[in-house]
Amino acid sequence: MAEYKLLLEHTDVPEYRTLHGYLARGGYAALNRAKGMERQAIIDEIKTSGLRGRGGAGFPTWIKWNGIEKEKTRPHYLICNADEGEPGTFKDKQLMESTPFLVIEGMTIAALATQADAGYIYIRGEFVDAAKSLRAAIDEAYAHGYLGQNILGTGLNFDLYLHMGAGSYECGEESALMSSLMGERGMPRLKFPHAPLPTVAGVWDQPTIINNVETYAAAVPILAKGGEWYVTLGANTKNSRGTKIFSVSAHVNKPGNYEIEFGTPLMELLDLAGGMKGGALKACVPGGSSVPMLNAEDCQNAILAYEELWETGSMVGSGGCMFLNEHTCIVSYTWRTAQFYAMESCGKCTPCREGTKWMLQILERILRGNGQPGDMDLLMEITKQIDGRSFCGLGDAAAWPVAGAIKKFPEEFEYFIKNGRSMVDTPEARAMAPRWAQRAFSAV
Ligand SMILES: Cc1cc2nc3c(=O)[nH]c(=O)nc-3n(C[C@H](O)[C@H](O)[C@H](O)COP(=O)(O)O)c2cc1C
Structure with a gap:
């Protein structure tokens, strides 16, 4: 297996950040397909794809979308969690900087499926370049009818706002994020079953969906090519479908973001990142600094997929993969x-x-x-x-x-x-x- 560039395909193409460049490379084909579908059919497509949240917990995306769609109270809100505070993880930053329209299109598809009225991208305050790129893309999308009133003649009115956070890790936790968005201190709130789910009463007590940047971006190829196609990626794993971006760092020769098909061996990811630098492999923290570390022996058999990595003793998490060499004092x-x-x-x-x-x-x-x-x-x-x-x-x-x-x-x-x-x-x-x-x- 090698790299599988689905979301990162055009990151090296500067024009991809503009609407013109995005459209020239197949952009908005997914929304154009989705607009001819029933709301439930869009959600079913996400269900078929097996998409699980890429923010860390791996929760099935369609369940959230299905939940909010059924709520009669209005307005409905969408939140894109772009806080990306987990050490070792920098994939959302690259997606927002180089492929802002992918994120916006993914959110618009979610808005169409769930009849959301407004969306918020809660972005880490230090991500100045990503915010600049997104702001320019949002302006262009408004100017050409891809955001705002009656988007592409669908009857969907969807406004999208960019909200800069202040760089607090806790504000990536969804309930703390919502508190922060409402101008309160970024602290977590009681969760289900002690409080309603966000899809019932989220931000401003209204039905709300909160998904990660990569999760929304993944909705685009799913709607463009179909859930049946997406599910073929990672088919050799227990329950991990599609691709996942891993941010590879620490003692490797070519640190960076690598998108792979679920089911790829961890050691192949290391090869993609140019192998170890400065000494032999000693340990790996595969999913961001919060996940348990693996020793070199575990790494030999580790498979990059939710259940498989769990069985090896760690987690996919947010995909911040740090390889540590023999000179690391644990x-x-x-x-x-x-x-x-x-x-x-x-x-x-x-x-x-x-x-x-x-x-x-x-x-x-x-x-x-x-x-x-x-x-x-x-x-x-x-x-x-x-x-x-x-x-x-x-x-x-x-x-x-x-x-x-x-x-x-x-x-x-x-x-x-x-x-x-x-x-x-x-x-x-x-x-x-x-x-x-x-x-x-x-x-x-
Ligand atoms: C302390 C903490 C920090 C978190 N930080 C992030 C973050 O920066 N980005 C993110 O997408 N999810 C983060 N999460 C997970 C979110 O609470 C939530 O599960 C996620 O945004 C849901 O989106 P998904 O289903 O698309 O993964 C964090 C969770 C915790 C407990």
Whole structure:
């Protein structure tokens, strides 16, 4: 298997960012097909395709679309989650920068299927270039009847707004995102079954769909070529269909976004990214920094698909795939990851607010050479107290990488605690470690 460029096909073509360039390469064929279909038929096409949300959870897209379509209350809202805060993931950024019309067309198809009145693209504040590209595309789409009143004679009135976030990881969590969009603090809200689903009462208490950038973009080829065709991609997997973009980074020769068919072996993704740089493969974090890491042995058999990767001990997540070489000190890597989640915890619930800081303190004392004999057990215990007990998924996201690293590389933690220094005794490992921990890396 090689790269399968469905969404990334035209990313190198600058004109693709303009309506003219987009139309010249088959753009809006999908909406033109969809406009001749019944609303339910569009949703059925998405159902047939097997499309699952690309934001991390892999939830079937058609269920959300079907749910909101049935709601009689108006208006209906669509949200595109373009917050992309998970470390290691940068696919949505590229899609928005280089293929803005793909995102807009996908959202318009969703609007047609669900009779949405308005859409919001909630975009990470740092994504200045992506916002610029989207803004220009939205203006052009309005000017040529692809947004606004009676789009392409369909009778659909759909307005699309770009909303810049302020760069908070928590604001990618859907209920916190909606709070932020409404001008409130970006904190999560109670979820179903304790509160209505967003499709019943989402933003401004109106029926709302929230999908990831890549999910909306994938609706375009599905409607253009049909769900029956899309489902043939990834057919050798248990329940992962179509293509998925993986952002490959860390110690590889050619970091970047690679779109592959589900079912592709992880090691082929590494080949696509030019192989390992600076040393042999030691570990891989395949789905963004929150997912558990795999060791080199796991990587040999890992398959990029939802269920298959889960069985190997990790997750597809948001597709931020980091390959780490033999010079990586896993303890120092884990500290850095834990630092991110501790800083980004919104503070609403105790397990996450306190637990993330506590894990960070323990990891820091290990890195400073002051680890205590019970620290590994204590860390594992804290991860168990956070995982599944926090108010939203940020707690889980903070617990999994710590638990995963200890499970896969216990000897490195043991060595560090016992000897007060890293087992990875190379200048490269030292260079990767924080300045205040240099003493623990003896290769000076
Ligand atoms: C802490 C946290 C951060 C998240 N960040 C993002 C994000 O940046 N982008 C995204 O699409 N989904 C993110 N999600 C998942 C969203 O809550 C939601 O599941 C997703 O937007 C649904 O879209 P999808 O079904 O198309 O994947 C995050 C979840 C959590 C718990």
